Amino acid sequence: MSDAAIVAAGLTRTFGKLIAVDSVDLTIPKGKIYGFLGPNGSGKTTTIRMLCGLLKPSAGSARVFGMELPRDAEKVRPRIGYMTQKFSLYEDLTVRENLEFMGRIYSMRRRRRRQRIESNLARYALDDRQRQRAGTLSGGQKQRLALAAVTLHEPELLLLDEPTSAVDPQSRRDFWDGLFELAEGGTTILVSTHFMDEAERCHRLAILAEGRLVAEGVPRELSSNIDAVVLEVETDRPRRARAALRSVGFVRAVTQIGARLHVMVETGTDDPEAQVRAVLKSGGVAGIVERVSANLEDVFVAATGFDGDVALPAADGSAGADESGAGSDEVHP
Amino acid sequence: MSSLLRMGAIIGKEIRQLSRDRLTFGMIIGIPLLQILLFGYAINLDVRHLRAGVADQATTQLSRQLIADVEASQVVDIVARARTAGELEDMMRRGEITVGIVIPADFERRVREATRPAAQLLVDGSDPTVANIAMRLAQMRFELRKVGVERPSTVFEVRTYYNPERRSAVQIVPALIGVILTLTMVLFTSVAVVRERERGNLELLITTPIRNLELMIGKIIPYIVIGLIQVTIILLVGWYLFDVPVRGSVVDLYQGSLLFIAASLSLGLMLSTFAKTQFQAMQLAFLAFLPQLLLSGFMFPFDGMPPLAQRIGRLLPLTHFIAIVRGVVLRGAALEELMPNVRALGIFFLITMTLATLRFRKRLD
Structure with a gap:
């Protein structure tokens, strides 16, 4: 256990009736970049706040460097x-x-x-901004300043709550370069995001939905171990195709990506390509169906039931299971 | 029509927002209620029960009769006895009495000589209303007839101490230091913590190793300096423009001010732990200001207030500071002579600072 920076067991936090974080178990290894992926309201911020002693867990425990939170928060603070x-x-x-x-x-x-x-002014390209008021900085500059400030005392553990949500793509890339550099120097980094490409760059990843940890592992393994078949449908009438597919029992989720659809089908399904073609045909839509390997977004969709139509997690709770034993849980947004 | 609709939208929104801010909503009811109660209790133009001391050097039946008559008027309560006028002056400087009655040894003879004042009334001129009320006493006719004395003129000769010309600037300016400090100091710190919370700075700050007490002390020290600057400005302007003297030691005055500034700042800090927004913090500061203004003896003489109002008044720092500042500036008292007030301010500071520190949590829940 000495190589774990954070160990949480059954970590739970409620606000009144709302269960913001629901018995989350976590082990975050030292010196790695660990990602929290989840939509807004999935409990990422609440979990991070519990892990730095800002919120008291309603149940369960959180240990950082072997020290119990929030009891030992003051001892942990200089190190994070x-x-x-x-x-x-x-x-x-x-x-x-x-x-x-x-x-x-x-x-x-x-x-x-x-x-x-x-050294941090140079590292985060703020040399020529030294005398500028922080309020007048751009989004990207502010975020670099925040990172420069939070790494100033060389903490062993960095907790970053959606650090790139207000930043342009170039700044995001630069920011991640900075994180890898820190991780190489031995810093453990916990970063929450709702960007797939960022999640993909983490050493390890936890997917959160509605306060629960629904999948956990190395991003590539998560994709290859996905418990579903992913088909890609190329069609000129994607909305109609989608409507047709979503009414079928063996289809778990349909995500539109431009003119293409990612169709997630139950693993046990016989010849899924043929079945999907048949559904399209009866729906009066022409399309090319092809089996593809799952990407992280598919993993996310499979784990959360978040099916990409509107940015809301499923309301019926079927999204919870990361092994999809249950039969016909086609997810409606 | 559409103008009405749009206005209606604003009206509805305002009412909804207001009803969701429970503290503000409470203030809507609380402030008028508090104010009417405070004013009702504190305003008492028919002031009675001024604390008085007597030096009866005659000790005859007639002198005892005079003292009894004075007491029967209820304008003063005799709380102390002394042998000489000098002793009464000491008591007055320490703020123990505001009126002194000196009955000379040859009182009997003087009473019968209509041209000479028979006794002396020593009046503390540092409190504006006390001086006026004591004058009433001087004009009173006493029933000395019962003992066979007819006297056309008044019995007392009035000696007003500390402000013989009875200029109102002299009476108001020192106490004004306290009022201005109360207003600014409480407001500054009550907003100080809440502002950081509102701007999001606090979430970062509380994950750092800073301790509660370090944060609290760090927050008040800059404002202590600001408070002392304000004291200096008021004193200089009072002295230069309004000719207000500082009769006591300036060091004593600054020490007393320092204590009062600290007490007001820690009160503000404590209030800020109750508020969620700057707007709420300002309302709380105002709520703390009102009773101090009314019950401290600044607007109405402390002795004239009913016992309940006095009891509340004694819990407020401004009451004790006004006693200190009038004592030092106008009566030339030393801080050691005003120890009960100094002690009260010290205790107030310790309690509010402790509460503020304990109530402040380095957590968000």
Whole structure:
């Protein structure tokens, strides 16, 4: 267990009647980038807040570096860095003043503080912004400043809550380069996201839906171990094809990707290609059907029942199981 | 028609938002209720029961009769006895009495000589209303006839201490230091924590190793400096424009102010742990300001208030600061002579600071 940075068992948090996080078990290895993938409201933020001692679990336990939270929160705090979803540094202080402030809060002595500030200013390309007020920075610059601030004291564990949600694609790529560099240096990183491409870059991934952990593993293995057959349908009438397919029992979910559809079919189905063709034909739609290997989005859809039509998780609760034993749970948004 | 519809939309939204902010909603009822009660209790233009001390050097039947008559008027309560006028002056400087009655040894003879004042009324001029009320006492005719004395003129000669010209600036300016500090200090800190919460800074701050007490002390120290600057401004303007003297030690005055500033700041901090938004924090600060303004003795003489109002007043820091500041600035009292007030401020600071620190959680739930 000594190589685990975080161990959580049965971690649960309720707000009144709402179960925000529902008995989550987690083991997050040291020195890796661990992703939380899930839609809004799936419990990512609440879980992260429990893992840095900001919220008290309603049930279950969370240990960081072997220390119990929230009891030992104060002992854990100097060793972790938490980057909030919303920019939480001082907008009326300059870039340098913010870093200086964080350095002092973490009791860094003058010499080390100066050294670390210089190195982070350079590393996150903020040299020429030092004297600029943080409030006037762009989304990408703010996020770089937040990362510079949270890594200033060289924490062993970084908790990043949707760090790239307000950032352009180029900044996202740069940001991830930065994360890999940190991980290489031995920092454990827990990052939540709702971007598939980001989830794909994590060493390990947990998929959360409605507060529950529905799938966990290495992203590539998650894709290859998916318990469903994925077919791709190319058609010029995707909406109609989709409507037809969704009314069939063995189809679990249908996701539209431009002019193509990803159709997820129960594993036990005989000759799924033929069956899908038949459904399309009877629906009066022409299309080319082809078996493809699952991508992470398919894993996500299979695990959460989130079928890509509207950005809402399924309401009927059938999404919970990550082994899809249950028969005809075609998911409606 | 569509104008009505749009206005209606705004009206409906305002009412909904208001009814969801429970603190604000409470204020709608609470503020008028509190204010009417406070005013009702505190305003008492027919002020009675001023604390008085007597130095009866005659100790004759006639002098005892005078004292009895004075007490019967209910304008003063005799709370202390002294031998000399000097002793009464000391008591007055310490704020123990606001009126002193000196009956000289030759009282009997003086009473019969209509041209000479028979006794002396020493009045604390540092409180504006006390001076007026004591004047009433001076004009009162006493029933000395019963003992066979007819006297056309008044019995008392009035000596107003500390502000003999009875200028209102002299009476108001020192106490104004307290009122201004109460308003600004409580407001500054009550908003200080909530602002960080509203802007999202707090979520970051509480995951760092900073401790509650460090955060609280760090928050109040800059404002202490600001408070002392405000004290200086008021004193300088009061002295330069309004000729308000500082009779006591300036060091004592600043020490007293420091204590009061700390008490007000920690009160603000404590309030800010109850508020969720800056708007709520400001309302709470206002709520804390009202009773202090009315019950502290700034607007109405403390002695004239009913016992319940006095009891509440004694819990408020401004009451004790006004006692200190009038004592030091106008009566030239030393801080050691005002220890009960100093102690009260110290206790108030410790309690509110402890509550603020305990109530502040480094958690979000």
